[in-house]
Amino acid sequence: MDIQEALIAFDALSQETRLKVFRLLVEHGTAGAPAGKLSDALGIPANTLSFHLSHMTHAGLVQSKREGRSIIYSANFPFFTGLIRFMVKDCCSVEFASIRDDKNTGCSVIELADCCPAPQTKQKGKKS
Amino acid sequence: MDIQEALIAFDALSQETRLKVFRLLVEHGTAGAPAGKLSDALGIPANTLSFHLSHMTHAGLVQSKREGRSIIYSANFPFFTGLIRFMVKDCCSVEFASIRDDKNTGCSVIELADCCPAPQTKQKGKKS
DNA sequence: CTAACATTTCCATTATTCTAGAACTATGGA
DNA sequence: TCCATAGTTCTAGAATAATGGAAATGTTAG
Numbered sequence: 078m079d080i081q082e083a084l085i086a087f088d089a090l091s092q093e094t095r096l097k098v099f100r101l102l103v104e105h106g107t108a109g110a111p112a113g114k115l116s117d118a119l120g121i122p123a124n125t126l127s128f129h130l131s132h133m134t135h136a137g138l139v140q141s142k143r144e145g146r147s148i149i150y151s152a153n154f155p156f157f158t159g160l161i162r163f164m165v166k167d168c169c170s171v172e173f174a175s176i177r178d179d180k181n182t183g184c185s186v187i188e189l190a191d192c193c194p195a196p197q198t199k200q201k202g203k204k205s
Numbered sequence: 206m207d208i209q210e211a212l213i214a215f216d217a218l219s220q221e222t223r224l225k226v227f228r229l230l231v232e233h234g235t236a237g238a239p240a241g242k243l244s245d246a247l248g249i250p251a252n253t254l255s256f257h258l259s260h261m262t263h264a265g266l267v268q269s270k271r272e273g274r275s276i277i278y279s280a281n282f283p284f285f286t287g288l289i290r291f292m293v294k295d296c297c298s299v300e301f302a303s304i305r306d307d308k309n310t311g312c313s314v315i316e317l318a319d320c321c322p323a324p325q326t327k328q329k330g331k332k333s
Numbered sequence: 334c335t336a337a338c339a340t341t342t343c344c345a346t347t348a349t350t351c352t353a354g355a356a357c358t359a360t361g362g363a
Numbered sequence: 364t365c366c367a368t369a370g371t372t373c374t375a376g377a378a379t380a381a382t383g384g385a386a387a388t389g390t391t392a393g
Contacts, residue, residue: 080224087219092381096212096296103298112340125382127341132380146339146390154301157292158317161302164289168224170231173282174289179316187315189286191306220351240370253352255371274360274369 078163082137086160089136094121095129099138102152109151111144161187206291210265214288217264222249223257227266230280237279239272289315 078086090096098115116126130150133139137156141148165174165187173190206214218224226243244254258278261267265284269276293302293315304315 080228084219084221084224087215087224091212091215091219093212094381096208096215100208100296103296106298106300113338116340122383123340124342124384128381128383131341143390146337148340152298154298157297158301161289161292161297161315161317164285164292168228168231169285169289170234170280170282172234173286178319182316183319185317185319187289187317188307188310189289189313189315190282191311191313222351241368244370250353251370252354252372256351256353259371271360271370274367276370 078159080167083160083163083167085136086138086156089133089138092129094119094126095133098126098129099133099152102139102150105151107151107154109141109149111147111149113147115150158185206287208295211288211291211295213264214266214284217261217266220257222247222254223261226254226257227261227280230267230278233279235279235282237269237277239275239277241275243278286313 090099097119101115101118102109112126112130113123115121115130116123119126121129130139130141134141134150138153139150140153141150143149162176162185165176174187176185176187178184179186218227225247229243229246230237240254240258241251243249243258244251247254249257258267258269262269266281267278268281269278271277290304290313293304301318302315304313306312307314
């Protein structure tokens with residue numbers, strides 16, 4: 078993920094209808110849901126939704142496949158986690174968000190500092 | 206962080222100048238940098254930058270304080286990590302991104318699945 | 334082939350956002 | 364006080380994005 082891709086991804090997520098669509102698709106998991114179902118669920122005209130879905134597809138956030146008369150949309154999870162990785166690596170400071178790869182699980186492990194307005198009473202193992 | 210806040214945050218990050226400003230501020234850490242320095246560094250007219258900084262401040266991404274004649278802007282790291290938390294908790298599936306609190310360190314620990322295009326039967330080796 | 338269906342494309346309208354010149358406000362120094 | 368410096372606000376035009384009606388496309392069933 079480079080800065081230009083991230084920009085387009087943020088843009089896709091910065092509109093209420095699109096963010097709602099994305100969250101709805103997340104609920105439907107990798108199986109996804111047909112455009113009409115999303116349109117019904119959100120009460121948005123099919124053509125308007127189609128515009129937003131196309132926007133999100135272009136951004137990389139969702140993908141689609143035809144299944145009979147329907148077109149099934151689904152969230153592109155690897156892309157979304159890629160965006161999170163970009164935010165941690167390239168838009169934050171290691172003091173607040175660090176990332177490392179866990180060789181055993183093959184996962185990226187992110188630690189977010191719990192730097193809240195009201196610091197905990199114990200808080201002894203704090204670095205920094 | 207609720208959906209409305211996240212929307213405004215994504216909007217703030219979805220514009221090239223603003224994302225560049227944020228990344229620049231991240232480099233300056235908690236100390237931050239005066240508006241003029243950002244303006245010079247990015248080659249953007251002061252008034253245009255001011256418009257974007259105000260946008261970002263309203264979103265919660267940055268904060269400012271006056272210091273003599275300068276106004277020092279800095280990244281709001283807790284807010285930004287809050288946005289990452291929101292993305293993991295409320296915009297993703299546990300299969301791809303999980304989050305838990307580490308009682309010892311007081312940090313949130315996120316695990317991002319290394320979900321590659323070709324899901325092998327077993328994947329012990331790391332691939333980049 | 335025709336009809337019904339699911340979705341997209343085309344188009345015009347409306348709304349929002351970006352940009353930068355000019356004017357304005359706030360601060361510190363002589 | 365007057366001046367220079369540092370930023371912000373006002374303003375309006377240009378550019379971009381969102382919306383939904385109507386028409387077009389692609390798919391399946393009869």
